[in-house]
Amino acid sequence: MAKESTFKNMTITLLTITLISSASLGFVYSFTKDPIADAKNAKINNAISKVLPEFDNQPTSQKTEKQVDGGVIILYPATNNGQSVGMAIQTFTKNGFGGQIDLMVGFLPNGTIHAIEVIAHKETPGLGDKMESGKSNFNVQFKGQDPKNFKLAVTKDGGNVDAITASTISSRAYCDAVERAYNAFINEGGAQ
Amino acid sequence: MNQLNNFTKGFIKENPVFVLLLGMCPTLGTTTSAINGLGMGLATTFVLVMGNVVISMVKNIIPAKVRIPSYIVIVASFVTMVDLSMEGFLPSLHAQLGLFIPLIVVNCIVLGRAEAFASKNTVGSSFIDGLGMGLGFSFALTLLGAVREILGSGKVFGLALFPENYAMIIFVLAPGAFIALGYIIAIMNRLAKK
Numbered sequence: 001m002a003k004e005s006t007f008k009n010m011t012i013t014l015l016t017i018t019l020i021s022s023a024s025l026g027f028v029y030s031f032t033k034d035p036i037a038d039a040k041n042a043k044i045n046n047a048i049s050k051v052l053p054e055f056d057n058q059p060t061s062q063k064t065e066k067q068v069d070g071g072v073i074i075l076y077p078a079t080n081n082g083q084s085v086g087m088a089i090q091t092f093t094k095n096g097f098g099g100q101i102d103l104m105v106g107f108l109p110n111g112t113i114h115a116i117e118v119i120a121h122k123e124t125p126g127l128g129d130k131m132e133s134g135k136s137n138f139n140v141q142f143k144g145q146d147p148k149n150f151k152l153a154v155t156k157d158g159g160n161v162d163a164i165t166a167s168t169i170s171s172r173a174y175c176d177a178v179e180r181a182y183n184a185f186i187n188e189g190g191a192q
Numbered sequence: 193m194n195q196l197n198n199f200t201k202g203f204i205k206e207n208p209v210f211v212l213l214l215g216m217c218p219t220l221g222t223t224t225s226a227i228n229g230l231g232m233g234l235a236t237t238f239v240l241v242m243g244n245v246v247i248s249m250v251k252n253i254i255p256a257k258v259r260i261p262s263y264i265v266i267v268a269s270f271v272t273m274v275d276l277s278m279e280g281f282l283p284s285l286h287a288q289l290g291l292f293i294p295l296i297v298v299n300c301i302v303l304g305r306a307e308a309f310a311s312k313n314t315v316g317s318s319f320i321d322g323l324g325m326g327l328g329f330s331f332a333l334t335l336l337g338a339v340r341e342i343l344g345s346g347k348v349f350g351l352a353l354f355p356e357n358y359a360m361i362i363f364v365l366a367p368g369a370f371i372a373l374g375y376i377i378a379i380m381n382r383l384a385k386k
């Protein structure tokens with residue numbers, strides 16, 4: 001059965017336990033640090049390669065970050081044989097039905113959208129999550145559109161985007177994020 | 193105690209979810225699909241087994257008045273290890289389970305088994321107890337996840353059984369978790385009575 005509790009043995013026991021725990025956690029952290037960083041990079045790289053035509057540079061090593069509307073937008077320029085093939089922009093919106101949505105939007109040098117991928121979202125399964133590519137055709141309608149003459153708003157708000165049925169809030173948020181990416185792209189001097 | 197009995201009690205007679213009704217937060221929150229339920233269950237199993245073993249090893253040197261804080265520190269260390277490892281090696285499952293992995297620390301089953309079993313029994317029995325309880329928990333979560341996934345999206349473990357248009361979305365959402373859990377508990381009780 002457990003020992004009698006004295007001030008001395010309680011202090012020593014707690015100190016020993018916390019020391020051993022922190023030492024073993026430090027070991028596990030150093031062991032998993034690289035795989036965690038790799039997994040995060042792989043996710044970003046995967047999203048970039050899905051939204052842009054073929055490229056041969058390392059967009060993640062040439063990224064620039066911009067502070068916009070209380071969040072961060074990350075721009076990844078892509079080139080093939082030294083020629084610009086477009087730019088992938090990691091954008092966000094805070095207006096989603098479940099909070100923040102992170103998207104990766106690929107723009108071609110002429111300013112048209114090549115493709116859009118969802119990086120992270122907390123929308124309702126079965127409704128708002130239809131924004132993910134492969135779950136519905138919602139994201140396909142953006143492909144090849146130039147936001148200059150394609151209004152990034154749902155038809156209910158006078159725009160050109162067909163909203164997901166029963167998920168107008170998610171669809172509006174999606175448009176908001178794409179719009180933010182487009183503005184960042186224009187500010188960078190894109191679409192000559 | 194008979195070790196086989198000790199191992200199997202976690203599945204039916206003292207199943208943490210269906211009989212003891214412990215750990216409802218991860219049970220209801222993570223079982224949107226069978227694979228999520230299984231992942232959550234196995235993560236909890238690891239923490240239960242390791243926590244039980246270590247706690248039963250040190251039970252005689254920990255003064256009675258500080259035993260609960262000591263147990264929590266030990267359990268929290270294993271939870272953090274699971275969290276870091278999953279983030280590194282199973283990033284997509286980790287993203288799905290999200291906050292529920294760190295929350296294993298406050299899961300009633302883990303501390304409950306530590307206090308009720310591991311602090312009074314040998315290392316061997318505690319290991320068997322943790323494994324039995326953990327696998328019983330995994331079994332319950334996987335079953336609930338599978339039921340919700342089949343009814344809610346027409347799939348099980350990602351394999352389509354019928355078109356998603358015929359599925360009832362409510363089962364993937366929070367109310368469906370309560371409905372499905374209620375019916376499963378009712379069926380389990382009916383079977384246990386016989």
